[in-house]
Amino acid sequence: MKVNEIKKFNFKDLNDDEVIALYPSVLKELKNRNIIRTNNLVGDLGEFWCRKKYKETPGLPNLQDAPKSTKNIDAISVKGERYAIKSTSGNGTGVFASLPVEEDNKVYFEYLAIVIFDKDYILKEILELNWEQFKKFRRMKPPENKWNVPITTNLKLEAKKIF
Numbered sequence: 001m002k003v004n005e006i007k008k009f010n011f012k013d014l015n016d017d018e019v020i021a022l023y024p025s026v027l028k029e030l031k032n033r034n035i036i037r038t039n040n041l042v043g044d045l046g047e048f049w050c051r052k053k054y055k056e057t058p059g060l061p062n063l064q065d066a067p068k069s070t071k072n073i074d075a076i077s078v079k080g081e082r083y084a085i086k087s088t089s090g091n092g093t094g095v096f097a098s099l100p101v102e103e104d105n106k107v108y109f110e111y112l113a114i115v116i117f118d119k120d121y122i123l124k125e126i127l128e129l130n131w132e133q134f135k136k137f138r139r140m141k142p143p144e145n146k147w148n149v150p151i152t153t154n155l156k157l158e159a160k161k162i163f
Contacts, residue, residue: 037065043094046087046115047074049123053163054113060162071098072108082109088151089117095146096138107131113162114149127159 011019030036036044047065054060061077074085086093099108112134114127129137129149137155141148149155 037068042087042089042117042121043085045121046117047085049163050083050085050113050115050126051075053126057162072096075113081111083111083113084109085113085115086149087115087117089119089121090151092141092150093148095141095144095148097146099147101140101145101147109134112149114151114159116151123163126162127156128162129155129159133158 014022027036027039027041030041030044035048037047038044051063051065054063061079061081063075063077063083066073066076066082072084073082075083077083084096086096088094093114108131110131112129112131114129116124116127118124134149137149137152137158138147139150140146
């Protein structure tokens with residue numbers, strides 16, 4: 001079945017229980033294919049596309065998954081560079097839950113890859129910021145009082161475009 005055929009699939013032909021049952025089945029299949037690792041579908045899809053596009057693009061490092069439960073990073077390059085990966089279909093990233101609010105002059109990752117999806121979760125673009133760029137563009141997000149990165153025109157102009 002092709003993507004366009006799936007989009008035309010009439011979910012109204014299914015009852016509520018059948019529609020609900022689709023979700024865990026899709027998650028299970030995505031895990032079996034090593035596309036996702038957890039039930040965080042959007043975050044894991046972002047990490048999958050990020051690793052895939054870095055691997056397919058000449059001149060970019062191959063990224064490997066960081067060990068599970070590693071704070072602040074999601075992938076590591078073969079050179080040991082640490083990557084945080086954030087996925088969004090909106091105008092900003094989610095929060096960086098493990099980063100301190102106060103400046104401590106510590107570098108927590110070398111690069112931030114921002115994976116941007118459209119409203120149907122089709123990959124639109126991947127942008128890369130280094131640590132200094134991350135610090136420049138990050139903002140404190142209330143009420144969580146954690147850092148996030150708004151996707152602005154200036155950020156898009158300054159970031160490295162991966163995809």
